[in-house]
Amino acid sequence: MKTPEISPARSQAAQAAQTAHAHTVPQLPTDQELVLKVIPMPADCNANGDIFGGWVMAQVDLAGSVLPARAVRGRFATVAVNQFIFKQAVKVGDLLSFFSKVTHMGHTSMTVRVEVFAERILGTHEGYLKVTEASLTYVAIDAAGQPRPIERPAIK
Ligand SMILES: CC(C)(COP(=O)(O)OP(=O)(O)OC[C@H]1O[C@@H](n2cnc3c(N)ncnc32)[C@H](O)[C@@H]1OP(=O)(O)O)[C@@H](O)C(=O)NCCC(=O)NCCS
Numbered sequence: 001m002k003t004p005e006i007s008p009a010r011s012q013a014a015q016a017a018q019t020a021h022a023h024t025v026p027q028l029p030t031d032q033e034l035v036l037k038v039i040p041m042p043a044d045c046n047a048n049g050d051i052f053g054g055w056v057m058a059q060v061d062l063a064g065s066v067l068p069a070r071a072v073r074g075r076f077a078t079v080a081v082n083q084f085i086f087k088q089a090v091k092v093g094d095l096l097s098f099f100s101k102v103t104h105m106g107h108t109s110m111t112v113r114v115e116v117f118a119e120r121i122l123g124t125h126e127g128y129l130k131v132t133e134a135s136l137t138y139v140a141i142d143a144a145g146q147p148r149p150i151e152r153p154a155i156k
Pocket of ligand 1: 076077078079080105106107108109110137139141145146
């Protein structure tokens with residue numbers, strides 16, 4: 001069977017439409033690391049039927065700890081939630097993607113930014129919604145629970 005030929009003008013128009021679509025549908029960040037993906041369940045709901053904020057905060061703390069875990073290589077603890085914004089409600093069945101990047105490296109601490117995006121896979125919304133953003137600080141601790149310096153890799 002012969003494949004139908006697409007005229008160059010039609011293919012250009014299709015490409016332009018695709019580019020325009022990519023610009024209007026929110027995309028995931030490319031300058032941050034994907035540190036967690038999870039789908040909230042009905043058991044995680046609050047009285048409104050949306051996802052309980054405390055559940056979201058716990059996931060953000062877990063996601064935020066991934067980059068510090070790699071850098072600190074030992075015990076560490078969350079010392080501060082510097083900022084936490086619930087921008088949009090999270091729904092049951094949302095496919096959540098947590099992105100993170102280091103915003104500050106201190107002597108014993110490091111601060112990360114976490115952004116959470118939802119794919120509303122049970123609904124008709126296309127693309128990604130930013131539902132939460134936060135900033136958290138983690139401190140490397142020793143066996144006695146006291147702050148200890150974070151070792152930096154030697155520069156070769
Ligand atoms: C983490 C802990 C050991 C830090 O002890 P501390 O006496 O506050 O330590 P310091 O004052 O020496 O500060 C240590 C680092 O934390 C930073 N820090 C302390 N309090 C902070 C705050 N409120 N916000 C941001 N950073 C903070 C300091 O700037 C310092 O960073 P630097 O060394 O990179 O400059 C102590 O606060 C603690 O045990 N907290 C409980 C942790 C916990 O249970 N977390 C929940 C479960 S993981």
